[in-house]
Amino acid sequence: MTENAAPVIELTGITKRFPGVVANSDVHLAVKPGEVHAVVGENGAGKSTLMKILYGMYQPDEGTISVDGAPVEFGSPRDAISAGIGMVHQHFMLADNFTVLENIVLGAEPTSGGRLDFGAARTKIQEISDRYGLGLRPDRMVEELSVADRQRIEIAKVLYRGARVLILDEPTAVLVPQEVDALFENLAELRSAGLSVIFISHKLDEVLQVADRITVIRRGATVGTVDPQATTSRQLAELMVGSELPTPETTESTVTEVVELAVADLRICSDGERDLLSDITFDARQGEIVGFAGVEGNGQSELVEAIMGLRKPDAGTITLGSQDMTAWSAQDRRAAGIGFIPEDRHRQALLLDAPLWENRLLGWQTKAPAGGRYWIRPRLARQEAAAIMTEYDVRAPGPDTMADALSGGNQQKFVIGREMSTKLRVLVAAHPTRGVDVGAQAAIWDRLREARAAGLATVLISADLEELLGLSDTLYVLLRGRIVAKLDPADVTPEILGGYMTGAVTANGEAAER
């Protein structure tokens, strides 16, 4: 980064109001050419809103956007893209059954005399790949590729469209440590080529490692821009929150001998072809957190769906206490006290166009006091929703607020609060703190530990290795649908765990043959 370079992007005095909420209030952000600029802030601080304004998805109520010193107005993402701004989404938007080349070109087809010119596209993609060390192979099918490869395709896609400023929204949430290092090398290449990266993340250590400058947003307003060389992650967190953070406490084991959930010889096949899960056998005892590590797509979703009754296994049994529940419906399982924090909160946990009080009832409609066999009690549901909002620090105007008006992290906190405020025997938690800020993460970890101490058996799936190592009593690694290692979290580091997850280290702890 050139110290005194003029900003390539400057947002000045940005204010954006939603009903009952000022999402951005007089925000200032200046991004220089050749810098990685992190934007951090608590859940609901206004980061996504600001990025949506920069990307032309929302229009600000006040304030200006300048590109290369000249004011611009973006009516849509198309305008932002033509001004050289690209967004790499957290949820990849790639078509699995197309090649890398097709995915990059889709929507920005090259024309030569009115015809698609794939030859020119291939050359351009190869240049981009070589220049930034992306290692793309244009003819590979996307479905065969890892999460990290897909992310590189998304990056190439925006570069292909001429982006000079790339917005990366929580890019490391889905990566193992080795992949995070590789991503950071790619970012270094982009930076040295004079491009700019806006990096949104809740992982403050990573932010300090990768960013040239960090802008902190608190409750919609800019707190300031800091130099990572002169800031610790604790200071950064305190700037975000506006007060000192409590220190998380360590806890004693609470694992008992009583098996609450037993999974035996579970097998799930896809169309009779390939096993998505095979020979899965494990127990979760009262007072125990059983963690599952794995690169996304190695059987975690199928395991969760089988336990929750959303997918019928091809073989094996699932037992709750002394009852075989393999044939039970999803609703029977919830009624028996199995709580669920799904990976995809939008599809599986919330009705986005319904108010929070209705979402309080979702999945628990038949449970007293607010729900019941024949009717529901809106007044009680409102009270319960309000109680969850207070207890889990869900920042929103009230129980009548629609779920889709909440920031991502606040939606997640609401879902966790809903599930955990019912008396549970088993909790299946997939990525429980994905997208939540450090303060909320520590609070959720405390809740999970308290529930464990009270006897809850938890199955924890997470891509956050620190979370898995910090919470689990027993840790399994899933690779290609099998358990390839059973580990004591006290004995492993994130790097070793990453090795098991990618298959680089085998079950006996040795490096796998290449």
Ligand SMILES: Nc1ncnc2c1ncn2[C@@H]1O[C@H](COP(=O)(O)OP(=O)(O)OP(=O)(O)O)[C@@H](O)[C@H]1O
């Ligand atoms: N479409 C919308 N309608 C109403 N309110 C909204 C809308 N989008 C965001 N908000 C509100 O604006 C505020 C800022 O939300 P935003 O999503 O920008 O936060 P964020 O910093 O990205 O949070 P997170 O880390 O949880 O993703 C929140 O109070 C949120 O509830």
